[in-house]
Amino acid sequence: MAVKRRLSISAAEAEVMTVLWQHSPAGTDEIVTALEHRQWHESTIKTLLERLRKKGAIKAAKEGRRHLYSPVLQRDEWVAQESVGLLDRLFDGRVTPFVAHFSRQRKLSRKDLEELKRLIEELDHDR
Amino acid sequence: MAVKRRLSISAAEAEVMTVLWQHSPAGTDEIVTALEHRQWHESTIKTLLERLRKKGAIKAAKEGRRHLYSPVLQRDEWVAQESVGLLDRLFDGRVTPFVAHFSRQRKLSRKDLEELKRLIEELDHDR
């Protein structure tokens, strides 16, 4: 069974992952195009891809002389790691204090409150 | 008026800040003691303190030949930065998807749900 090693993704790497999470497999050129707004040189993106591959966060399939990359680490997994990590570090692993704090910072809009209320009820029903 | 520059605190530095947030002003020795569980050499902690001071996250007052450190960056501020940062990066800045995702990972306990419900109602009342 796969040993799910906790692989850590840097900010820049996460942006590359985001592209692949939206559309994969993808070649370097596609990824470069998708990241145009970042104004990274092609080399930079190649480096990030290579680092991600070495870490095992993505895999590359040969297609001719090119590589087609696909995520191995799933977005859900990564989001979970980040979220749980933050909650543990800052809020003793509990979600309520997080919401409370957040509500003090950026006032939650009425819409947010409605959404949240609905979500809670839903969760409540499913037990 | 103070220009609130966004100062970034590394993980190790945050641990030192945590000590100061709990009790300050504090001298190096106290901080070292408070961080015994980390098994860091005294030098390490001195370095972290110095880095934090240079960044302006803490300030040092001379007391004889020692320094007494106090936080400048407040915990609330930092927690807000981290939280908002994560929400923006991963959840489009919205809190509901965060709670939703979290609930799928670590099942929210009944107690969590109750707490959350109470919090929402409260916020709801205050508009």
Added chain:
DNA sequence: CTTCTTCGTCTACAAGTGTAGTCTAACGGC
């Protein structure tokens, strides 16, 4: 076949981070 182009790989390099050792000046004890 020779040449141009294009990929992927290797190398680079400064800043930040984790972790710690060394040096120096001032303090406290005798």
Added chain:
DNA sequence: GCCGTTAGACTACACTTGTAGACGAAGAAG
């Protein structure tokens, strides 16, 4: 006043990260 102790300052060093250039091999073009 001299000497050991000690606090803070300075130095170190490997690893990660952001950012990119250089190089070599394989494919495309003619």
